Amino acid sequence: MTRRRDHTYYRVGVVLAREIPDATVSRLPIYRRSLVELVSQGQVTVSSARLAELAGVNAAKVRKDLSYLGTYGVRGVGYDVEYLLAQVGEALGLDVEAPVVIVGMGNLGQALAHYGGFSSRGFPIVGLVDASPDKVGMIIDGIEVAHIDALPELVDRLGVSVGIISTPASAAQQVADALVAAGVRSILTFAPTVLQVPDSVPLRKVDVATELQILSYYQQRGGERNQTA
Amino acid sequence: MTRRRDHTYYRVGVVLAREIPDATVSRLPIYRRSLVELVSQGQVTVSSARLAELAGVNAAKVRKDLSYLGTYGVRGVGYDVEYLLAQVGEALGLDVEAPVVIVGMGNLGQALAHYGGFSSRGFPIVGLVDASPDKVGMIIDGIEVAHIDALPELVDRLGVSVGIISTPASAAQQVADALVAAGVRSILTFAPTVLQVPDSVPLRKVDVATELQILSYYQQRGGERNQTA
DNA sequence: CCCTGTGAAGCAGTTCACAGCG
DNA sequence: CGCTGTGAACTGCTTCACAGGG
Known part of the structure; x- marks a missing residue:
C-alpha cells in the first residue's frame, strides 16, 4: 500500500497522502498567511487570482500548488477560505504543536x-x-x-x-x-x-x-x- | 555591445559580464565563506571536490557554478584560493561597501x-x-x-x-x-x-x-x- | 460565463560523463 | 594521470491554455 513509484504517493500515519513538491511546500506558509488575513476580514471564498495577489505569485501557480493538496475549489466560485486554511495547516502538519x-x-x-x-x-x-x-x-x-x-x-x-x-x-x-x-x-x-x-x-x-x-x-x-x- | 539575446551577456559598468543564474548567485556567498576559511588556514589551492565538501554541495555543481564567473581553475590542480575569493567577491559586487x-x-x-x-x-x-x-x-x-x-x-x-x-x-x-x-x-x-x-x-x-x-x-x-x- | 483543475509545453537547474589541458 | 570545464541528458518547476463543472 506504500507506493513510491513516480514518487507521487506515500504513507503518512494511516492516510495515503500525495507528495508535495518542495517549491510548493515553501509557498504554503505564504498562502496560509493570506488565508488567515482573509478569515479575519470575514471573507468566505477566495479565487486563485485574489489569493495569488495577496501571496505575490501568479494565479496558475496557486491553482497548481493547491491541487497537490486535493481538489478543494469550486469552479466558477473559488475556494472556501476556512476550509482551505484548515487543509493547508494539515498538509504542513500544524495540527500538532511543535515545542x-x-x-x-x-x-x-x-x-x-x-x-x-x-x-x-x-x-x-x-x-x-x-x-x-x-x-x-x-x-x-x-x-x-x-x-x-x-x-x-x-x-x-x-x-x-x-x-x-x-x-x-x-x-x-x-x-x-x-x-x-x-x-x-x-x-x-x-x-x-x-x-x-x-x-x-x-x-x-x-x-x-x-x-x-x-x-x-x-x-x-x-x-x-x-x-x- | 549590450547583448541580451539568450540572456547570457550584458553590460556592467564598462565590463561585459556573463549573467549568473539565480541558483548560482545564491550559492556564491557559501563558497565565499569556505574560501575565507581556507585562506585563514593558509591553503593555497583547492579542488572542486574539497570546496564542495566545505560548502555542502557536490563537485559538479561547484565547477559549473564557478564556470559562470570565468575559467579560473587549473586542470590537474584546482583553484587558487585567494584569487578565486577575489573573483567571487567581485562577482557579488562586494568590492564596494554598502551602508x-x-x-x-x-x-x-x-x-x-x-x-x-x-x-x-x-x-x-x-x-x-x-x-x-x-x-x-x-x-x-x-x-x-x-x-x-x-x-x-x-x-x-x-x-x-x-x-x-x-x-x-x-x-x-x-x-x-x-x-x-x-x-x-x-x-x-x-x-x-x-x-x-x-x-x-x-x-x-x-x-x-x-x-x-x-x-x-x-x-x-x-x-x-x-x-x- | 466564471473560475478551477490539469495535461502539455517551455524553461531553469542539476547531474552525468568525458574530452582536454597541465 | 588528476582535475577542470562543459556539452548533453535529465529532473523538476513554471507557465500556458483550455476542457469542463457550477
Missing part, C-alpha cells in the same frame, strides 16, 4: 526568545539553553536559561521537537550534534556555517550576511530580481 | 544593530530608525535612533544603499515605500508579509515562522529533506 528550544542566548537568541509570534503559531518556546555560566540562570520571558549539558533531559521532559541554533558559527556543529543526540526532530540554524545532520532531521538555514551578499549582486546589476519564498 | 539602515528597533532590530558581523563583511550599519518616540534618541551600539521622517535626509547624507525592515508586518509596506522613496537600492525584510516594491529594487525576505512551518512539513514526513542555500 521549540533555542540554543545560544546572545543578542539574536534573546530577540527570538522575546518574540511572541512563535507560540501563537504553534511553535511554543519551551526551553532556552546556553553554554556560558553568565547566561545560565537568567530568566528571559519567563523561562530560565539552562546549561547545554541539560539538553537531553530538557528535550525529553518538555517534548521538544524543534531546535533553533543561534550560537556563533564555531559552536554550531557541536550544538547540532547535541540537539540530534537529544532527540530533536528538526533544526533551524542562524549560524553562518554548513552543518552536517542525519537525513532524518530536516534542516533549514537563515543567514543574514548571505542574504545581503545576494542583494549586493542584484543591486550591482541594476536591480530586477527577487528571490526567496 | 545599511535598519528600520524598526524592536527586539530583532536591536539584535541586528548589536550584531558585529555586518561591518566586517562590507555592510556597515550607519543608521537606525524607528517611528516611536520611545525609541527615537536611544543610542544603540554608538548610533542614535532617528525618527522615520528623517529617512530621506539620512539615506542621502550617509549614502545608504541597503534597507533592513524589522518592523511588525502592519508597518512594513509603508516602510518599504519610504525606503524606496528615500533612494535605498535594495531591501531585506523580516516582516511576515508580502511587500510590493519596484522591479528596480531587489528584495529578499527572511521569515522565521515560515521556516518553522516548512520544517514542520518535512518533520511530519519523517525527515529527509533539506532546503535553502
Whole structure:
C-alpha cells in the first residue's frame, strides 16, 4: 500500500497522502498567511487570482500548488477560505504543536526568545539553553536559561521537537550534534556555517550576511530580481 | 555591445559580464565563506571536490557554478584560493561597501544593530530608525535612533544603499515605500508579509515562522529533506 | 460565463560523463 | 594521470491554455 513509484504517493500515519513538491511546500506558509488575513476580514471564498495577489505569485501557480493538496475549489466560485486554511495547516502538519528550544542566548537568541509570534503559531518556546555560566540562570520571558549539558533531559521532559541554533558559527556543529543526540526532530540554524545532520532531521538555514551578499549582486546589476519564498 | 539575446551577456559598468543564474548567485556567498576559511588556514589551492565538501554541495555543481564567473581553475590542480575569493567577491559586487539602515528597533532590530558581523563583511550599519518616540534618541551600539521622517535626509547624507525592515508586518509596506522613496537600492525584510516594491529594487525576505512551518512539513514526513542555500 | 483543475509545453537547474589541458 | 570545464541528458518547476463543472 506504500507506493513510491513516480514518487507521487506515500504513507503518512494511516492516510495515503500525495507528495508535495518542495517549491510548493515553501509557498504554503505564504498562502496560509493570506488565508488567515482573509478569515479575519470575514471573507468566505477566495479565487486563485485574489489569493495569488495577496501571496505575490501568479494565479496558475496557486491553482497548481493547491491541487497537490486535493481538489478543494469550486469552479466558477473559488475556494472556501476556512476550509482551505484548515487543509493547508494539515498538509504542513500544524495540527500538532511543535515545542521549540533555542540554543545560544546572545543578542539574536534573546530577540527570538522575546518574540511572541512563535507560540501563537504553534511553535511554543519551551526551553532556552546556553553554554556560558553568565547566561545560565537568567530568566528571559519567563523561562530560565539552562546549561547545554541539560539538553537531553530538557528535550525529553518538555517534548521538544524543534531546535533553533543561534550560537556563533564555531559552536554550531557541536550544538547540532547535541540537539540530534537529544532527540530533536528538526533544526533551524542562524549560524553562518554548513552543518552536517542525519537525513532524518530536516534542516533549514537563515543567514543574514548571505542574504545581503545576494542583494549586493542584484543591486550591482541594476536591480530586477527577487528571490526567496 | 549590450547583448541580451539568450540572456547570457550584458553590460556592467564598462565590463561585459556573463549573467549568473539565480541558483548560482545564491550559492556564491557559501563558497565565499569556505574560501575565507581556507585562506585563514593558509591553503593555497583547492579542488572542486574539497570546496564542495566545505560548502555542502557536490563537485559538479561547484565547477559549473564557478564556470559562470570565468575559467579560473587549473586542470590537474584546482583553484587558487585567494584569487578565486577575489573573483567571487567581485562577482557579488562586494568590492564596494554598502551602508545599511535598519528600520524598526524592536527586539530583532536591536539584535541586528548589536550584531558585529555586518561591518566586517562590507555592510556597515550607519543608521537606525524607528517611528516611536520611545525609541527615537536611544543610542544603540554608538548610533542614535532617528525618527522615520528623517529617512530621506539620512539615506542621502550617509549614502545608504541597503534597507533592513524589522518592523511588525502592519508597518512594513509603508516602510518599504519610504525606503524606496528615500533612494535605498535594495531591501531585506523580516516582516511576515508580502511587500510590493519596484522591479528596480531587489528584495529578499527572511521569515522565521515560515521556516518553522516548512520544517514542520518535512518533520511530519519523517525527515529527509533539506532546503535553502 | 466564471473560475478551477490539469495535461502539455517551455524553461531553469542539476547531474552525468568525458574530452582536454597541465 | 588528476582535475577542470562543459556539452548533453535529465529532473523538476513554471507557465500556458483550455476542457469542463457550477
